[in-house]
Amino acid sequence: xxxxxxxxxxxxxxxxxxxxxxxxxxxxxxxxxxxxxxxxxxxxxxxxxxxxxxxxxxxxxxxxxxxxxxxxxxxxxxxxxxxxxxxxxxxxxxxxxxxxxxxxxxxxxxxxxxxxxxxxxxxxxxxxxxxxxxxxxxxxxxxxxxxxxxxxxxxxxxxxxxxxxxxxxxxxxxxxxxxxxxxxxxxxxxxxxxxxxxxxxxxxxxxxxxxxxxxxxxxxxxxxxxxxxxxxxxxxxxxxxxxxxxxxxxxxxxxxxxxxxxxxxxxxxxxxxxxxxxxxxxxxxxxxxxxxxxxxxxxxxxxxxxxxxxxxxxxxxxxxxxxxxxxxxxxxxxxxxxxxxxxxxxxxxxxxxxxxxxxxxxxxxxxxxxxxxxxxxxxxxxxxxxxxxxxxxxxxxxx
Numbered sequence: 001x002x003x004x005x006x007x008x009x010x011x012x013x014x015x016x017x018x019x020x021x022x023x024x025x026x027x028x029x030x031x032x033x034x035x036x037x038x039x040x041x042x043x044x045x046x047x048x049x050x051x052x053x054x055x056x057x058x059x060x061x062x063x064x065x066x067x068x069x070x071x072x073x074x075x076x077x078x079x080x081x082x083x084x085x086x087x088x089x090x091x092x093x094x095x096x097x098x099x100x101x102x103x104x105x106x107x108x109x110x111x112x113x114x115x116x117x118x119x120x121x122x123x124x125x126x127x128x129x130x131x132x133x134x135x136x137x138x139x140x141x142x143x144x145x146x147x148x149x150x151x152x153x154x155x156x157x158x159x160x161x162x163x164x165x166x167x168x169x170x171x172x173x174x175x176x177x178x179x180x181x182x183x184x185x186x187x188x189x190x191x192x193x194x195x196x197x198x199x200x201x202x203x204x205x206x207x208x209x210x211x212x213x214x215x216x217x218x219x220x221x222x223x224x225x226x227x228x229x230x231x232x233x234x235x236x237x238x239x240x241x242x243x244x245x246x247x248x249x250x251x252x253x254x255x256x257x258x259x260x261x262x263x264x265x266x267x268x269x270x271x272x273x274x275x276x277x278x279x280x281x282x283x284x285x286x287x288x289x290x291x292x293x294x295x296x297x298x299x300x301x302x303x304x305x306x307x308x309x310x311x312x313x314x315x316x317x318x319x320x321x322x323x324x325x326x327x328x329x330x331x332x333x334x335x336x337x338x339x340x341x342x343x344x345x346x347x348x349x350x351x352x353x354x355x356x357x358x359x360x361x362x363x364x365x366x367x368x369x370x371x372x373x374x375x376x377x378x379x380x381x382x383x384x385x386x387x388x389x390x391x392x393x394x395x396x397x398x399x
Contacts, residue, residue, distance in 0.1 A: 001089040008097035017119040027364035040074035051084035096149035113378035123284040154374040159287035162310035183363030206275035208290035211241030226331035285309040298352035
């Protein structure tokens with residue numbers, strides 16, 4: 001089949017949405033499908049299979065803000081959009097922004113079936129305006145993206161049951177849901193990796209993710225100062241983002257300065273494997289691939305109990321969970337696992353055993369099946385429409 005993947009957000013593979021999108025694209029190509037990618041990444045111009053819209057410029061200050069987040073916003077270019085979707089068997093909308101909105105409008109007119117992934121929790125957007133606690137603001141985001149994108153599609157890919165229930169609860173409607181994890185790549189696995197020499201006398205605590213308000217890495221940095229073992233703890237924040245400057249300031253207060261950097265994909269797997277603990281402190285998380293990757297490496301994983309995060313569902317039990325945005329409670333959990341190494345080994349085994357359900361190839365096969373199913377449903381829908389039109393014509397002729 002010919003699949004057009006509409007990517008308002010593509011860019012570098014330094015965030016969960018982009019990684020998930022590229023994993024799907026690579027899998028579909030591997031299966032022999034023709035994949036067209038509609039995006040606004042100017043560095044993709046001229047590359048086979050890419051249809052590139054111009055980038056939207058919002059002014060110097062907003063452009064720099066968008067660049068720090070690591071995304072490109074597309075400018076409406078209906079000619080490029082039409083080229084990308086004409087002749088496609090199905091359109092897959094990756095995130096519900098303007099490129100997806102315009103592609104959905106055109107695809108609907110052309111009777112091309114559509115699916116969409118759900119990679120944007122409302123709080124991911126509202127937190128930039130400090131409105132993530134506002135029920136009204138979050139509800140309005142869901143209402144707008146439903147109206148613009150999700151009501152038009154024949155299948156919605158939700159990475160977790162948590163985000164499906166949250167979205168449907170907000171819009172008060174049932175949707176054509178497919179709950180499928182984004183999965184963990186087979187190269188992410190438990191390995192015998194020695195700590196680098198400079199960390200051998202330290203307790204390495206790793207956290208992976210965009211450095212952003214809703215990811216709450218500040219909770220981890222503050223927690224270290226409450227730990228009995230703060231003089232031995234080396235924090236590694238693997239990521240980049242708007243809060244980096246603030247986090248570096250917080251890190252100055254720690255006995256051992258945290259390391260903040262974006263690691264290549266192969267390198268981060270090594271870091272996960274030599275870390276002593278993995279902490280996922282996010283307040284807002286619709287799945288948490290980074291957390292799943294730590295689990296796939298059999299790493300002792302500690303998560304927040306936030307009501308806005310799916311990752312608490314991955315925890316073995318309450319011993320692996322801390323109170324959301326509570327540094328003292330996180331320090332308590334960290335200290336417990338430092339002081340109970342034998343129990344920690346047992347929990348790591350349990351994490352590793354539970355990781356098999358997130359095999360990425362299996363998840364991507366289910367995504368492929370979703371595309372085929374929606375194509376068939378659309379054929380049936382068009383067939384019924386034609387039959388109804390014939391019936392109506394016959395009725396008119398009989399009169």
